[in-house]
Amino acid sequence: MANISMLSDKLRIKILSFLPTKVAISTSVLSKQWEFLWMWLPKLDFDDYHNTNGDFNLSKPSYLCQYFIYKNLSLYRSPIIESLRLRIRLRSLEHKDFESWVAIAVSRCVRELSISYLPFYRDPNVLFPTSLYTCKSLVTLKLEGFKILVDVPRMACLPSLKTLELLHVRYFDKDTLRLLLQGCPILEDLFIHRVGNDNLKGTVVTVPSLLRLSLHIDSTCSSGGNIIVTPALKYFYFEDYKAEDYYCESFSYSIARMPELQEANIIVLRNPQELLEPLTYSRRLSLRVAFNSAEKTVYRDGIVFGQLEKLELHICDDDWSKLLVQLLKDSPKLQVLSLIVDSKSRFVGYKPVSWESSVPDGFLKSVETFKFKGHKGRLEERHFLNFFFKHARYLKSTSILG
Numbered sequence: 001m002a003n004i005s006m007l008s009d010k011l012r013i014k015i016l017s018f019l020p021t022k023v024a025i026s027t028s029v030l031s032k033q034w035e036f037l038w039m040w041l042p043k044l045d046f047d048d049y050h051n052t053n054g055d056f057n058l059s060k061p062s063y064l065c066q067y068f069i070y071k072n073l074s075l076y077r078s079p080i081i082e083s084l085r086l087r088i089r090l091r092s093l094e095h096k097d098f099e100s101w102v103a104i105a106v107s108r109c110v111r112e113l114s115i116s117y118l119p120f121y122r123d124p125n126v127l128f129p130t131s132l133y134t135c136k137s138l139v140t141l142k143l144e145g146f147k148i149l150v151d152v153p154r155m156a157c158l159p160s161l162k163t164l165e166l167l168h169v170r171y172f173d174k175d176t177l178r179l180l181l182q183g184c185p186i187l188e189d190l191f192i193h194r195v196g197n198d199n200l201k202g203t204v205v206t207v208p209s210l211l212r213l214s215l216h217i218d219s220t221c222s223s224g225g226n227i228i229v230t231p232a233l234k235y236f237y238f239e240d241y242k243a244e245d246y247y248c249e250s251f252s253y254s255i256a257r258m259p260e261l262q263e264a265n266i267i268v269l270r271n272p273q274e275l276l277e278p279l280t281y282s283r284r285l286s287l288r289v290a291f292n293s294a295e296k297t298v299y300r301d302g303i304v305f306g307q308l309e310k311l312e313l314h315i316c317d318d319d320w321s322k323l324l325v326q327l328l329k330d331s332p333k334l335q336v337l338s339l340i341v342d343s344k345s346r347f348v349g350y351k352p353v354s355w356e357s358s359v360p361d362g363f364l365k366s367v368e369t370f371k372f373k374g375h376k377g378r379l380e381e382r383h384f385l386n387f388f389f390k391h392a393r394y395l396k397s398t399s400i401l402g
């Protein structure tokens with residue numbers, strides 16, 4: 001220890017930066033030289049999710065609350081915080097503690113801020129100071145927890161923010177998300193996971209700079225309208241578990257074209273017409289439609305996936321062959337075809353499809369790789385495979401797994 005203590009403060013701080021934050025803080029008891037050294041660390045990471053001592057006595061604060069928020073953070077000395085990560089589970093914190101903690105982080109020009117707060121349901125919502133939504137230094141912001149209430153001022157501005165994750169949070173009102181995104185002029189990555197009672201009537205994402213978008217909508221969410229305007233988007237993941245049935249509210253999709261799109265993954269429980277038509281520029285497409293009406297086409301005639309090279313179709317019901325016929329007809333450059341039988345497939349009755357008259361010859365000259373996972377030997381599968389191997393003369397690789 002004497003040899004380490006002879007090192008410069010800068011070098012000792014560098015050594016501490018490789019240790020877990022709690023371990024780094026514990027070195028403050030070694031000597032006067034080490035007492036406040038951890039307060040110059042550029043990154044702080046506190047994870048209360050895993051209680052190694054098995055102590056879930058909620059009548060007393062955890063190590064995190066007692067030594068970080070209540071005693072130490074206000075004394076933090078570094079003028080810049082590169083990263084602050086806080087994860088709390090089954091612990092109660094007061095609203096004022098979050099306000100104070102976030103305000104200090106913002107005052108230290110924090111670049112990455114990640115907060116995950118999952119207390120018990122009886123605990124009140126927590127808000128953050130308005131200074132969070134006008135922080136000029138923030139590059140990455142991640143918020144997780146149904147007790148986090150996002151309340152964005154109308155003059156919100158995060159000029160440096162490039163990555164934003166909002167998981168299971170609640171919003172002050174239906175305009176909150178729109179106001180937040182409106183204040184992020186260079187946002188590139190957006191991940192939203194909506195849950196029921198989040199106060200949104202729909203999902204509005206209008207971000208010209210966005211490159212990657214992941215949007216999850218739980219079945220308990222308010223339907224409303226989903227508006228997406230992201231002309232620079234390269235990756236799109238959309239998962240919507242709202243089903244089209246008697247009990248659902250009205251809903252709609254309004255999605256602008258995505259001319260730069262490279263990859264799209266779509267999971268829906270209803271006809272995906274409004275989702276697929278804006279994705280015609282995509283090179284890779286993964287599609288899972290759980291309940292497709294036999295009386296409807298998936299999208300209108302005239303739509304062509306002119307750049308599509310890889311198609312992954314999850315088989316979920318008896319109408320999968322009709323969906324595949326339509327996609328194959330409209331994908332002249334398709335090279336890789338993957339079929340995956342979904343573990344929750346619903347098969348009731350099969351109406352034969354005339355493959356020979358439905359699929360043009362052009363399809364057979366482009367597909368080079370074919371994969372079929374979850375093959376059960378059903379009549380519909382046999383009909384397709386007989387047609388496919390009879391005509392797919394340029395096939396280079398095949399894999400069929402049960």
